[in-house]
Amino acid sequence: MRPAAVRGPRKSDAPSDQGCGLGYAPVAMDLRDGPEDVAFRAEVRRFLDENVVGEFAELKGRGGSGDETFGFEVRRRWEKVLADGGWTCLGWPAAYGGRGATITQQVIFNEEYARAAAPGRVSILGEGLLGPTLIHYGTPEQQARFLPPIREGDALWCQGYSEPDAGSDLANVKTRAVREGDEWVVTGQKVWTSLAHQADWCFVVCRTDPDSSRHKGLSYLLVPMDQPGVEVRPITQLTRTSEFNEVFFDGARTEASNVVGGVGDGWRVALATLAFERGVALLGYQLTFRRELDRITSLAEANGRARDPVVRQSLAQAHIELAIMRYNTLRSLAGIDGPVAPPEASIAKLYWGSWHRRLGELSMNLMGMGATVLDGEATPDNAGYCLEDLQRSFLFARSETIYGGSNEIQRNIIGERVLGLPPEPKGAR
Ligand SMILES: Cc1cc2nc3c(=O)[nH]c(=O)nc-3n(C[C@H](O)[C@H](O)[C@H](O)COP(=O)(O)OP(=O)(O)OC[C@H]3O[C@@H](n4cnc5c(N)ncnc54)[C@H](O)[C@@H]3O)c2cc1C
Secondary structure, X not given: XXXXXXXXXXXXXXXOOOOOOOOOOOOOOOOOOOXXXXXXXXXXXXXXXXXOOOOOHHHOOOOOOXXXXXXXXXXXXXHHHHHHOOOOOOOOOHHHXXXXXXXXXXXXXXXXXXXXXXXOOOOHHHHHHHHHHHHHHOOHHHHHHHHHHHXXXXXXXXXXXXXXXXXXXHHHOOOEEEXXXXXXXXXXXXXXXXXXXXXXXXXXXXXXXXXXXXXXXXXXXXXXOOOOOEEEEEEOOOOOOOOEEEEEEEEEEEEOOOEOOOOOOHHHHHHHHHHHOOOOHHHHHHHHHHHXXXXXXXXXXXXXXXXXXXXXXXXXXXXXXXXXXXXXXXXXXXXXXXXXXXXXXXXXXXXXXXHHHHHHHHHHHHHHXXXXXXXXXXXXXXXXXXXXXXXXXXXXXXXXXXXXXXXXXXXXXXXXXXXXXXXXXXXXX
């Protein structure tokens, strides 16, 4: 796979009359693996074939989106197996304990991981969000203290951004931290905090200047979760599981040195973390999507609905759109060596979130009235999947157009920063 070598010109490079209005000239992409990619792919495949066995094989295909609570302790052990093999933190530079893998290698790893249906990762927030943030903004002491436990699969992190009045409008954060001697004392409420009930630490965006407003006066604190001042209350989701939580800080304490990027610099650091949120993992998702679409296609064949021309058209459309998603992701990853930035990140998020939601609706339609009753038996069919998997995926997909920036927010970004449309009027919220 050699997309980097064939990157088209970026918007700023392109003459204004070129391409499709976004400023991209059409370019040919060579999607075949080069010789080094072939060897790397074989190495990943061998590791997964040899290690996704025993209790880990029982978790094949489990623990992904909407299924985060399944087999959690086994998946924590799996994280250690990955770490022992040197397969965590692939994209981190070697100087920070990572593998220094190229984007192409990371894509290959994610593809092979999805192909092997290896257990869902439990440390994505530490490895994918906090780690890169610390590498860019942390002090050497913070890097030495916090990066190794993430790489070894020993420390789990959660993301303390959203609050009841600060979701899309993150600058409205009200959780505050006050300096007392050698410590920060944190008070306030976070919400929708994924895996807070499992996490050892939380990266918290909070207000350290009481007289500030909006994005000024915020700081990015690292707060231990196991202490009397932290209460985690699970929220039961549509899927009947509790992957996320409310988190109450009531005099929670953390060392004064646990500020990333400096006191009052939290907005800049928080935005940097968000930029890491999406990227190479997307190609891995797409193989999972492919498997789901194949399951839905076989379901339609098994129950005779595939003979219906409208159903056939819907399935064909879903296949076409999934192929477009893959090519567009490869295009957006081509030539980058860091986080995927707008417009690519917003276009990709809007596209995949909406596509997956529609796919869930299609699978529900194909299941007919039975889809409205949860398949409590969870009995796998001949293809090795349960109707419950599709039901759970349908239900969880509702959240995929919300988290990581809702569809409306992505459209605002595309409109304002890509198409140059007039900005949203101040006070419109
Ligand atoms: C499964 C899941 C996991 C999550 N995990 C975490 C986590 O680990 N940590 C964390 O901090 N947060 C997490 N979140 C929270 C997520 O980031 C927020 O839900 C998201 O940012 C939206 O914020 P909100 O829910 O407050 O909705 P609001 O911001 O109140 O939005 C409500 C509606 O208004 C629309 N809207 C808002 N502003 C605008 C605007 N300017 N223009 C047009 N429309 C607008 C939105 O699109 C939405 O439809 C998670 C959410 C989900 C669903």
